Amino acid sequence: MTDRPRATLNDVAVSAGVSVATVSRALRDRGEMSADTRSRVLAAAAELGYSAAGQRRGRPRRGTSLLIDLVLGRFHDPYTEEITVGARTTASELGYDLVLTAERDDPADDWPARIHSRGSAGVIVGLIMPTRPQLALMRRASIPVVLIEPPSETSLLLPSLRTTxxxxxxxxxxxxxxxxxxxxxxxxxxxxxxxxxxxxxxxxxxxxxxxxxxxxxxxxxxxxxxxxxxxxxxxxxxxxxxxxxxxxxxxxxxxxxxxxxxxxxxxxxxxxxxxxxxxxxxxxxxxxxxxxxxxxxIRELGSAAVRMLAQAASGGEISTEAVVLPTxxxxxxxxxxxxxx
Incomplete structure (x- = not known):
């Protein structure tokens, strides 16, 4: 058995429907182009496993990237500050760094590609519902996702935390x-x-x-x-x-x-x-x-989400049944x- 051939710039260009030069600029974050084009290139590169070093990227081995991403649509209001404090405190206790990642109100927002590129151990998504393509990218990279207070129900089997x-x-x-x-x-x-x-x-x-x-x-x-x-x-x-x-x-x-x-x-x-x-x-x-x-x-929601992801990073299973904390x-x-x- 042999590994799949390493993806090339040309492979990414074909997949994204752009030129090789455009792919190069997008991956190096150089030059002017639309947010949609840049996002399409990054998503294609992630899906094909392309990296500048010619290595397919995915979730790194435990110990190489002790990062957990907290994705919120906004920060610096009383509710999200409490979520952040709870997540940051527990992440620190467990030996992880917490990365604050803003979800922008833009259909071309590439936060999943950014998370994929740094190989986070897991992602907490608060008060927003990721799209199917965004979740698919996380799944291909074996990066688990936990939702806090999802704004809608979904047929997707995702771990979630909510209150009564x-x-x-x-x-x-x-x-x-x-x-x-x-x-x-x-x-x-x-x-x-x-x-x-x-x-x-x-x-x-x-x-x-x-x-x-x-x-x-x-x-x-x-x-x-x-x-x-x-x-x-x-x-x-x-x-x-x-x-x-x-x-x-x-x-x-x-x-x-x-x-x-x-x-x-x-x-x-x-x-x-x-x-x-x-x-x-x-x-x-x-x-x-x-x-x-x-x-x-609220703090407990952030803390519990971090513990769930740390459990997954250690090889444990995360239940997709919603965890409900009492009010x-x-x-x-x-x-x-x-x-x-």
Missing amino acids: DSAGAAAAARHLVERGARRFIVIGGAPSYRYGRARVDGFLRTIDEVAPRAPRVQTSAEWSAWDARRACARALAELDGEGPIGVFACTDEMAAGAYRAIADSGRTIPADVLVVGFDDVRGARWLRPSLTTIRQP ELVERGSTRTLIGG
């Missing part, structure tokens, strides 16, 4: 009723990601069980405080009936926007309106009054009011 979104929202609904709320607003997220839908559904289903005749308004906002302020203001104007209002927002940031809308309407928290968020990022404690919220184990309600000032009314 529906159960957490159900706890929020019961808490608001117990604390005296008689009318309800739920602010979902747009786009309607999997975890956002689960939170809205869990909240409304529980309200139907424990307060079936209570007036409620379901609204949605972009995943931001500014848009949640607008959505909450509109919902407050539409809400009929009497009695204290309970507001549930799908994130703490959206709850902060609801705070502003409530103040704009002349109401106060928690005397007139009780508010529950979701996440328990640092800013939840800084709101006035401090925000009651559903705590997600918990953390009561603070935004719902601390007298029961009744």
